[in-house]
Amino acid sequence: MGEISDLNFVQDTPSVVIDKVSMNYQTTSRSRDSDETRGSAWKSLTATMRKTKTVKVAALKELSLVVEHGESVGIVGRNGSGKSTLLKLVGGQVPPTSGAVYATSTPVMLGVNAALIPGLSGDQNIVLGCLAMGMTRRQIEDKYEAIVELSGLEDAIHMPMKSYSAGMGSRLRFAIAAAIDPEILIIDEALNTGDAQFKDKTRKRMLELLNQAGTVFLVSHSMSTVLDLCNRAIWIDQGELIADGKPADVVKWYRLFTQKLADGDRVGALKLRRRMLHDLQVADVSDRNSLRRSKG
Numbered sequence: 001m002g003e004i005s006d007l008n009f010v011q012d013t014p015s016v017v018i019d020k021v022s023m024n025y026q027t028t029s030r031s032r033d034s035d036e037t038r039g040s041a042w043k044s045l046t047a048t049m050r051k052t053k054t055v056k057v058a059a060l061k062e063l064s065l066v067v068e069h070g071e072s073v074g075i076v077g078r079n080g081s082g083k084s085t086l087l088k089l090v091g092g093q094v095p096p097t098s099g100a101v102y103a104t105s106t107p108v109m110l111g112v113n114a115a116l117i118p119g120l121s122g123d124q125n126i127v128l129g130c131l132a133m134g135m136t137r138r139q140i141e142d143k144y145e146a147i148v149e150l151s152g153l154e155d156a157i158h159m160p161m162k163s164y165s166a167g168m169g170s171r172l173r174f175a176i177a178a179a180i181d182p183e184i185l186i187i188d189e190a191l192n193t194g195d196a197q198f199k200d201k202t203r204k205r206m207l208e209l210l211n212q213a214g215t216v217f218l219v220s221h222s223m224s225t226v227l228d229l230c231n232r233a234i235w236i237d238q239g240e241l242i243a244d245g246k247p248a249d250v251v252k253w254y255r256l257f258t259q260k261l262a263d264g265d266r267v268g269a270l271k272l273r274r275r276m277l278h279d280l281q282v283a284d285v286s287d288r289n290s291l292r293r294s295k296g
Contacts, residue, residue, distance in 0.1 A: 013182055021089055184215045
């Protein structure tokens with residue numbers, strides 16, 4: 001069984017260590033219908049029930065990462081590649097099947113710690129969300145105006161949250177999550193909603209977090225968002241870490257991969273994927289050898 005543990009904070013040390021973490025899920029599956037089971041709906045149903053079995057799905061294969069203070073890590077990949085699973089493991093929502101996640105403080109996941117109630121107004125949800133994250137009433141009073149300003153909701157802050165659009169709700173959750181100056185902030189697609197003004201505000205807030213030696217994990221399908229806000233990027237595909245490096249490099253190869261798939265060149269896409277995996281493994285071996293030499 002894996003675990004998530006707190007490390008004592010020391011400047012210039014890693015903020016998050018992901019040590020040989022994997023995640024498997026149990027689900028059900030069945031074989032395709034044969035000609036024998038197509039005679040009637042009843043025969044087909046009973047045959048399907050007999051053939052249903054439990055299978056193991058590897059949502060995330062063994063993966064190790066060390067993330068430093070001050071890093072903003074963009075996570076890219078196709079739908080179902082394991083990005084959100086990785087965020088849940090880092091945030092401590094679910095325990096890994098194997099390995100462990102260590103963090104210098106409890107990560108704050110946008111929209112999770114701030115569990116809001118649709119029937120309440122935006123300002124009431126600010127109080128509720130901040131209390132849920134452990135803030136005192138005095139701290140909430142001190143932060144209230146900044147939260148409203150960052151959300152950009154203005155007069156709508158007094159309206160029931162159930163009347164908000166999806167973008168308005170995301171903006172409010174981001175504003176609440178970022179209110180406590182978290183050392184480790186996890187964001188899943190939140191910055192892809194809202195107008196240019198809101199995106200400018202979130203970018204400014206993220207830069208403030210990084211300047212405070214914070215760490216940000218950002219999952220996004222917007223490559224421009226990753227390039228603009230992150231100083232490191234990783235590419236995950238089918239639960240495997242494919243690339244880890246500068247955002248411009250990782251985004252370039254990921255875009256080429258998805259373009260080949262869009263063009264129907266599956267063979268070319270798989271060759272590129274294998275090449276990136278090989279380069280990553282070679283770089284990992286080189287880093288370990290360099291570390292051994294430095295210790296020697």
